[in-house]
Amino acid sequence: MLAVYFESHGGPEVLKYGEFKEPVVGPNDVLIGVKACALNHLDLWMRQGLPGVTIPMPHISGSDVAGVVLDFGKGVRRFKKGERVIVAPGQLLNNAVEALESRDSYSKDFQIFGLQSQGGYAERTVAHERFVIPISERYSFEEYAAVPLTSLTAYHMLVTRARVRPGETVLIHAAGSGVGCAAIQLARFLGAKVFTTVGDFKKVARAKKLGADEIVLYKTKDFAAEIKRLTGGRGVDVVIEHIGPDVWDKSISCLARGGRLVTC
Known part of the structure; x- marks a missing residue:
């Protein structure tokens, strides 16, 4: 073959x-x-x-x-x-x-x-x-x-690990990635308000179509500062972190008190 x-x-x-x-x-x-x-x-x-x-x-x-x-x-x-x-x-x-x-x-x-x-x-x-x-x-x-690998990863992070509930706020990194695309749709299905990041303005429309409520261009704005601003200083309940050490510290700073950070 x-x-x-x-x-x-x-x-x-x-x-x-x-x-x-x-x-x-x-x-x-x-x-x-x-x-x-x-x-x-x-x-x-x-x-x-x-x-x-x-x-x-x-x-x-x-x-x-x-x-x-x-x-x-x-x-x-x-x-x-x-x-x-x-x-x-x-x-x-x-x-x-x-x-x-x-x-x-x-x-x-x-x-x-x-x-x-x-x-x-x-x-x-x-x-x-x-x-x-x-x-x-x-x-x-x-x-x-x-569907398989990216969607199962997103499901495991959002459902079995983070246990996202309706009304919670979720930051999902990299809307243009496979895991990001799947996670945005699943988080919306679960009833969460979705924040996401993109590196290029061309990806904004796609992220909105997938269901993101707020989109941060991380190359032009500090995403942690933007998340704090968009949440009135509170932060988000959950961060879906599948990027790596480059965003780790700032991802933690995005969390509300008692928030959960999940990685894969």
Whole structure:
């Protein structure tokens, strides 16, 4: 099959396009014909190399896959050939306590599809049936592929960690990012008032369309000072911080008394 892969870490120049060995279908696996696979910042980190993280080499990236079922192992009963599916990227196979308590990512055995395993930048990929999810024809494969990793991250931050409640105020960094886009929409759905940051004026209209109430251009204004001004000096109840150490201190200063900062 054809795939995009790399055999060593480095810049974009290490990427290759060509023939790659077919995935092996285990007894509980589903073979998926890839129709769309989203790009994710995690793919850049993998290509460059993450300290302490071992990945199979040569490696196919791609954590966000949408496609159709081509085949499956003899132990699979839930799917039929031709069915439209996506892959849940966060994966924990064993029955660890973390899995039973829906805290999969806390387990030392937790893996991300396309990181510790081969991913979706290929004509075909394989996933354990537990992590294969049927989808309808309501959206395109491209739209479905845009959902998994970023949306699950946003959900975990807003719902299971921050426990955002209706009427609360939430600052979401980087409206133009995948996590930012998903988080803005989810926060509005949860009934929160949403503040967000963008680096370019061209992103303002998009942020408003997604549901942001207040938008700060962080390259021209101090976002912490603006948040304080926009909230009458109170600060926000929750900060969704998925950028890194550059915004950490100012993010904390944006919090109201008793506020929560959540990172991913």
